[in-house]
Amino acid sequence: MAGLERSRSTRPGLLNRLATFLGIKKKEAQILFVGLDNSGKSTLINFLKPDSYKRQEVVPTIGYSVEQFTAGRISFTVFDMSGQGKSRPLWEHYYRDAHAVVFVLDSTDRLRMEVAREELNNLLLHADVSTRKVPILFLANKMDCKDALGPIQVSVDMCLHEINLHSWHICATNAVTGEGVEEGILWLTEQIKHRL
């Protein structure tokens, strides 16, 4: 399958810590990364990966790619979806099995904020999402850029306050340095722990 990628790791990384938090053993947690192309999903996942598996350069994802980590005795499956227009119809096939969704936003791309909102709407209205509670983590990425919108502005533009079925959280991040990522992952951990 195109873009399929597996990397196994025994080294403790941030996801490893997440597993410890969860206190779950021999379980699988699936996390779905979505967001428009160029928003920084792959860069984020690359940051989350254990050091030795980090890639030097992140290229635009084609189709999707799967990253699998074994942290302790827990296996994490992260689906890194391509955000390109033609690949977006793929996303919905992965909603059903996802324990959590990470929605990455390019906070410098004002032009496409409405497009991101449209995609979020499609996600929220999908039967596999609208019929159950899925924690959604919004990451207002590229916070280091000078023309970046703040997380509050992003949540207003994205009408996040209209989401009342699912629990959600937004934080500003820099996927390259990892700034702000930890806060988000910690929130996500809490959410999954509640639900599993």
Next chain:
Amino acid sequence: MATPVVSTDLQDSFTATSEQVENSPSKNITDASDFWINAYQDPVAGIKTSSSCMALEDLNGDGENKLIIADVGTTPFDMRLKVYKGTSLLANMQLINLPSGLCTFFVDTNEPMTPAIAVASGPYVYVYKNLRPYFKFTLPSLDINPTEAQYWKQAKEEKLELLSFREMLEELQATDTEIPLTSRSLKLLQCLPEELEVFFNMYKHSPLKRQTVITCIDTIKKTHNEEKAISCIVIGSEHREIFILDPEAFTALARVYLPSVPVLLYTTGVYEVDYKVYVSCRDGNIYLVKGGSKIAKICIQTGSHAVGIEKQGKNILVGAMDDSLSCYTSRGKKLWTIQLPSSITTMEAIEIKSKGIKGVILGLKSGEIRLYRDKLLVNKLMLPEFAIGMKFGRFGREDSTLVLITGSGKLSIKMLKRTANLETRIVGDTLKSITPGKLNLPKKTKLYTEQAIRERENSIPIFQTFHRDLELIKLYITREYAKAIGSRLAPISVTTENIKLSAQVQGLGPGFKLSVSVQNASNIAVTGLLITFIYNPTIYGMTINAIPIPFLVPSINYTYEATVECLSDTGVTEAIRVVITKDSVSIPLLTALITMPVSLGMLIV
């Protein structure tokens, strides 16, 4: 892996709660009018432009398309070249002349590959690279009317009074249409008498030039058809010429004259292989300039004026000023026409490669935006005011973006929803006045229709030719009649003496007998008539040359006889003329021609 496997235990672990019903799936059905995402709006952008002055292109090679607009400006002399990166203005450069068109193209293959912008403005093409001026191409200047040049020279040398100079120019403009006046002279003619001197002194020292202006601009790939291949600029000018410019040397590779002023261009193909330039001209016709050909051939007669031309597959779509969208074959045959509810302000092609969709978007005067696939109306959108400029394509990182500039200078950016259904026709859209496509006609019917079409198209010349011939026949008849009457050749006289004459020849020859019967058809007796025979004396000989008729009683048939001897033995014949005259009147009353038979007797003997 791509298709989710229904696993029961997972479903159990996410058992639906009562809140789920809130977002009912029925909302999933997208409204047909709701195809577009309103991505951005700037009501005070203050842009005045047209579709031909807009482009979407990745100028820096960063994967993000910029919006390039040559803005005419809302106030005079405020022409600008604007480049939008997303919602922010990346560049805002002053333009010296009014822009008439804009396009982006690659001038070289140097890395990093960045396209150049060409702005047509006045007689110049300004080329920008990396948002900096790169080259300026000037159209060659035209011949100046020698008389005009002389007037300017005399005025400069103060041999001419300014006011009379102006008058002479005026006169020249009215009489000599061969070479029009220079724009400077035209401007001078517009000056008020008090402004005249200032204007004249300002320009008198600079040399007189007559320059044409560029009316339209487009590009064509030079050697091969690839997205980032080098392109040539194609320009149309006010003096009815098409230029194809080399992208490196900026010299004219080809020049083609047109019968009218070009206003719109549509190019296809590759310059060095085979190319076609469709040129819509001010005479309402669309001409075709083909690679290797020095002449422009007429391709489509729109019967109106084209607002936009787009090629779709093999066919050509033309939006025209008579509020219609028509489809023609590449040979200029009309396939169908759609009548629109309002006039077209702008037209733009759309292509969504991922969905394999091609069509056109029309901006209408009523503020409506209509999306047609072939002749099917698939989407309608109502704007508060009409669009003056429109571009569809990739903007930023989003494909299928529609950039609109409206009448009041508003910039609005709409993106086609991924879920938009452009497959079905809008309900309620009736296809008005569609001419049927190609029918397989029998040969005779085809001949008949062709004939009918020809007659319809050429009705005036056909009638004129017919009328001329008819008049000629009438004239000929009248002339012959007049001649007959003039020489009294008719068998019945038309004067007061109404006399009938008939003559007969009897015999085999060489001796013949002529019997001439004369009848007075009136009821008064006629006196003093004389029958005279006129003949060629070398062929015939007669015993009596004249027979006097002293008195002719009405309605009695008199027969007179005369013998004729044929003198010639060669078998030649000649007619003998019988003339009836009255007393001293010099014009004969009647004339009869007697055709003589060949003298058989001579041959027998």
